[in-house]
Amino acid sequence: MSAVRIRGLIRGFGDRNVLDGLDLDIPDGQFVALLGRSGSGKSTLLRALAGLDYNVEIRGGALAVPAKVSVAFQDSRLLPWLRVLDNVTLGLDRQGRSRGSEMLAEVGLAGREDAWPLELSGGEQQRVALARALVREPQLLLADEPFGALDALTRIRMHGLLDDLVRAHRPTVLLVTHDVDEAIVLADRIVVLDEGRIAVDRHVDLDKPRSITDPGFRDIREDLLTAIATATERIGLIGTASTTYNEPYNLARRFTSLDFVSGGRAGWNIVTTAGDDAARNFGLDGVPAHKSRYARAAEFVEVSTKLWDSWEDDAIVADKDAAIHADSAKVHTFDHEGEFFSVAGPLNVPRSPQGYPLLVQAGSSENGKDFAALYAEAIFTAQPTFEEGKAFYDDVKDRVGKVGRDPRQVLILPGIVPVIGDTEKEARELDAELARLISPEYARRQLAERFGLRPEQLPLDEPLPEDLPSEDEIEGAKSRYTLIVQLARRENLTVWQLIERLGGGRGHRTFAGTAEQVADTIEHWFHSGAADGFNIMPAVLPSGLEKFVDGVVPILQERGLFRTEYTESTLRGHYGLPRPENQFTVGRSFAGLATQG
Structure with missing residues (x-):
């Protein structure tokens, strides 16, 4: 049964339709996150559902909503002449007033019942607005950026509160947010609007704590990257995709499309995916062996690059009079037959602006480093100390040189978790x-x-067991396993102390300090040959990223370590990396040079 039913909804201003024939059904009890760039119609849709679209032209369509609807908008709309509790419980009976006090305590405002709205901060006013909406136990909750003015820690608490209340009362929820991780953590379904219509509509079906890096979100991520590409001009768009649970042709096609849509800003974070949970969703009883996953990954990348190169850059003729789209001599089959794949080629789209997406890799095991030396152009890595980071940097650069590649064209980007x-x-x-x-x-x-243990085998107040498996016995993420064990052994940590150390950083370099101190750390690693750049991983989003951008980036710019403006338009250009030569023409070029000589 649908709690919300929308058909052909049109709302507009002047000569523009903000909502342009929108159709949407939301089943009873479903939590939907609504994303989209500014002006895509998100807030207009919420106001239409709330019956508050008096400031737009109603140009058509029909909608049906439940009887009990509550709203929590970014502009809290508290009545300044009523005290906080009166705002929350306006129109409710004595029992509702009691519930209002309890709800204010739930949102962290116990003791503020008699305060005036103007005495509260913007974040506190947002919490009052959310309490006002939830205390009425609505059938439909409409929330427009209800956490936008909250600090990072309160935002996390409010996520948990909203999730608990939704699970307890099962209202239908439509949440407008610009935070993709927030959408994935909270929602059952993600809808992306673009120019008043639905561009993406995906269900989130993982019954487990969620992260945007889970394989189950692959299609959502790629659709979102395409949507982001249309709303941005310069930023790189690196999507994580598994070589274990994809096929080369489909994945090469998707990344080519993203590179075209973004004007050459696509990157592929190549992962082999450890974990039995993912394996069981793809018809396997358990995760394939570590060595086998990397062998498949190597063949996967080889096939993908052949597909990306299967069209020469000047293959398109576009001769309408002769009815010739492309020069068939410059579109190549290659009839690959390998251990894992059989692919004839060519791809069904031309070579993209970058030739192929920037190839990024994140494994730091021995197999992972060998793979990176052969294929990666940028490497994400977890290195908790400078000494470990320097050793990894030197090792990988050496491996790159030994396989005949230029070490300067393989960038090593350690993760850093700044708490500022x-x-x-x-x-x-x-x-x-x-x-x-x-x-x-x-x-x-x-x-x-x-x-590979039971939780009771890891008492929180004791060190890790002495008889843990060796890295060779692990078929999952070998390098992260070794990093964690070495950290615990080196610093003689208890299990709980280890958990605290890993925290949001998950083994990456975590640093708490001022913006100046964070900049000092980055400069030291860079100038000392332990990093070519960094993967910034704030513990809390978006506030942690905002603090880094507003505080650390200007210091790095003053020191000449960060650009003040873009000089290139592609992701490869931003990284200072060349566009790859086409493997089907490079031999021809060398032959031509030999003939001329």
Whole structure:
């Protein structure tokens, strides 16, 4: 049964339709996250459902909503002449007033019932608005950026509160957000609007804690990258895709499309995907052996690059009079027959602006480093200390040189998790508070799963067991396993201390300090030959990224370590990397040079 039913909805301003014939059904109890660039019609849709579209022209369509609808908009719309509790419970009976006090406590505003709205911060006003919406136990909750003015830690708490309340009361929820991770963590379904119509509509079916890196979100990620490409001009768009659970032809086709749509800004983060959960969703009883996954990945990349090169750059003739689209002599089959794949080629689209997407790799095991040396152009890696980062950098650059590639054209980008405060004391307090938000039992289950143990085999107040499996016995993420064990052994950590150290960084370099101190760390790694750049991984989004951009980036720019403006238009250009030569023409070029000589 649909709680919301929309047919042909049209709303407009002047000569523009903000909603242009929108159709949408939302089943009873479903949580839908609504994304899209500014002006795509998200807020207009919510206001139409709330009966508040008096400031637009109603040009057509029909909609049906439940009887009990509550709204929580970014502009909290509290009545300034009523105290906080009166705002929350306006129109409710005595019992509702009691529920209102309880709800204010739930949103962290206990004791503020008698405050006036103007005495509250913007974030506190948003929490009051959310309490006002939820206390009425609506059948339909419409929320337009309800967390936009909240600080990072309160935002996390409110995510948990909203999730708990939704699970308890099962209202239908339509949430407008610009935060993709927020959408994936909270929602059952993601809808992306573009120019008043639905561009993406995907269900989120994972019954587990969610992350945008899960294989089950592959199609959502790629659709979102395409949507982001249309709303941006310069930023690179690197999508993670597994070589274990894809086929070369389909994946090459998707990344080619993304590269065309974005004007040459696509990148592929190549992963082999460890974990039995993913394997069981693709017809396997367990994760394939580590060595086998990397062998498949190598063949996968070989086939993909042949597909991307199967059209020469000048293959398209576009001669309408002669009815010739492309020069068939410049469109190549290659009839690949290998251990894992049989692919004839060519791809059914021309070579893209970058030739093929920037190839990124993230494995740091021995197999992973050998793979990176052969194929990667950028490497994401987790290195918790400078010494480990320097050793990894030197090792990989050496391997790259030994296979005949230019080490300068393989960029090593360690992850850094900056926790930034105005003072060092404030940063450390924030880091400690983030650690307190960790669920010990959930974290212990995750750690036990990585080690192939039962949670009760990892007492929180004891060190790791001495008889853990060796890296050779692990078929999952070998390098991350070794990193975690070495960290615990080196610093003699208990299981709980290890969980705290891993925290949001998951083994990456975590640093709590001022913007100046974070910039110092980045400069030291860069100038000392431990990094060519960094993968910035804020512990909390979006506020952590905003602090980095507003605080650290200007310091790096002053030191000449970060650009002040773009000089290129493609992702390869941003990274200072060349466009790859076409493997079907490079031999021909060499032959021509030999003839001329």
